[in-house]
Amino acid sequence: MLNYIWLSLVxxxxxxxxxxxxxDEVTNPYRNGQELLCRFEIxxxxxxxxxxxxxxxxxxxxxxxxxxxxxxxADIKQxxxxxxxxxxPTTMQLPAGDGTPxxxxxxxxxxxxxxxxxxxVRQWTLSEDGSTARIAIAIESIRFVKMKAVTQAALEYAxxxxxxxxxxxGIMAIWLGVMRVAEEAGMxxxxxxxxxxxxxxxxxxxxxxxxxxxxxxxxxxxxxxxLSNAATPMGLKAMEELNxxxxxxxxxxxxxxxxxxxxxGGLILIPATAIAVRAAAGSTNPGIxxxxxxxxxxxxxxxxxxxxxxLQRLPRYKKALEV
Amino acid sequence: xxxxxxxFVNVLAVVAxxxxxxxxxxxxxxxxxxxxxxxxxxxxxGFNVAVRIIxxxxxxxxxxxxxxxSGALELLTTILAPVTSLINMPPEVLPMAxxxxxxGSGSLGFMTELMKVHGPDSLIGIMVSTMYGSSETTFYVLAxxxxxxxxxxxxxAVPTGLIADIAGMLAAVWxxxxxxR
Numbered sequence: 001m002l003n004y005i006w007l008s009l010v011x012x013x014x015x016x017x018x019x020x021x022x023x024d025e026v027t028n029p030y031r032n033g034q035e036l037l038c039r040f041e042i043x044x045x046x047x048x049x050x051x052x053x054x055x056x057x058x059x060x061x062x063x064x065x066x067x068x069x070x071x072x073x074a075d076i077k078q079x080x081x082x083x084x085x086x087x088x089p090t091t092m093q094l095p096a097g098d099g100t101p102x103x104x105x106x107x108x109x110x111x112x113x114x115x116x117x118x119x120x121v122r123q124w125t126l127s128e129d130g131s132t133a134r135i136a137i138a139i140e141s142i143r144f145v146k147m148k149a150v151t152q153a154a155l156e157y158a159x160x161x162x163x164x165x166x167x168x169x170g171i172m173a174i175w176l177g178v179m180r181v182a183e184e185a186g187m188x189x190x191x192x193x194x195x196x197x198x199x200x201x202x203x204x205x206x207x208x209x210x211x212x213x214x215x216x217x218x219x220x221x222x223x224x225x226x227l228s229n230a231a232t233p234m235g236l237k238a239m240e241e242l243n244x245x246x247x248x249x250x251x252x253x254x255x256x257x258x259x260x261x262x263x264x265g266g267l268i269l270i271p272a273t274a275i276a277v278r279a280a281a282g283s284t285n286p287g288i289x290x291x292x293x294x295x296x297x298x299x300x301x302x303x304x305x306x307x308x309x310x311l312q313r314l315p316r317y318k319k320a321l322e323v
Numbered sequence: 324x325x326x327x328x329x330x331f332v333n334v335l336a337v338v339a340x341x342x343x344x345x346x347x348x349x350x351x352x353x354x355x356x357x358x359x360x361x362x363x364x365x366x367x368x369g370f371n372v373a374v375r376i377i378x379x380x381x382x383x384x385x386x387x388x389x390x391x392x393s394g395a396l397e398l399l400t401t402i403l404a405p406v407t408s409l410i411n412m413p414p415e416v417l418p419m420a421x422x423x424x425x426x427g428s429g430s431l432g433f434m435t436e437l438m439k440v441h442g443p444d445s446l447i448g449i450m451v452s453t454m455y456g457s458s459e460t461t462f463y464v465l466a467x468x469x470x471x472x473x474x475x476x477x478x479x480a481v482p483t484g485l486i487a488d489i490a491g492m493l494a495a496v497w498x499x500x501x502x503x504r
Contacts, residue, residue: 180365296457
């Protein structure tokens, strides 16, 4: 199943990206090759030292939205550098800034130079006092936006994955170390004894006093308290212990799937992240979602456990366990 | 009552880690375990585990990255938007249902964005944050947990995880509509 999901993510992703780019070729949302007329407010003119004008492009919101065919929030004031070749203005550059419209920011993600749009200056009429100019610009062609994004995402996420794994080393080490001490001291066995009636039903294949049960309980407890830094090492420890009982290496056992169902249910007493974001967004009652989240996560956990117990009886999944 | 519960859990979350260290190591010392040596011995495993999950995590996150960057999520939302009105789910929150199992940072960003637009105390704001709190990043958990023990045949883990996610999202929509609509 994971094979198919994984493959579909990749294939659907690439096909949709190709489709989006093809659609862009038809509709030309970035107005490739078209000229945009605007007013150039000059702050610096060329001198013997510098071969460029600097200043701001000023475009009224109505003109901008008419050109691109989508609503613009406000009038645009975008820094610009116009470069002079052989005495006449020929090319220009738009760097990303606070005044850059969101559409241009989007275009800058797949432009030739990152965070910068280049283009040609097609018309140039300087005012008499030399402080402004009417210019017509043709911004570089923006193509294959999604394909470029897909390529970048693939490389970026590969790096992110390694960083996440490396970041785990420290907390994994300290928790596994402390857990080993607890194990040798028989502490986990004391913990598991209290909850045996529950764990025996959830994990019938696991002996109630097995170290796996201790790690599972600690993982669930840490998750419920929102201590994800402590929960992950304990969960991985639990998986290793469950794997010792696994009759077929490389294949998930029933206990593993049930354990993961509890884990992905994400039962948490205080959803701290969501509350923090709500508070930051100016909520009058950030904690109002505690109750509703417990209902949601509770439903997810119960549904997950029931589903794992029912699905494990299906012939195809039973067969996968045969050695 | 609700306030008391919150304070209690918050205090518990703060003292949990130091208390666990104290209890485990202290009990170990009482039981004459060579705490330092045993702890180091256990800690050695940490490196191996982290390295072992790298290939699983890379494969999973790259696929998710491609899917998210392609704009497929927007397409899916557009297609399914008419269906969501049947369960009283505002179409704005629908991407959360797809994003939550795939990407932790992605769903966090989406939640923040939606609250900025609609306000945290609007129906949409409450619903999206409840949905965020109602599930875990299923595919990340699957990759990491199964990666640790080199499991390749995940059997019914994916359908189980997806059923749990769907149940969590539906329950979140239902309870928020019941209480706040």
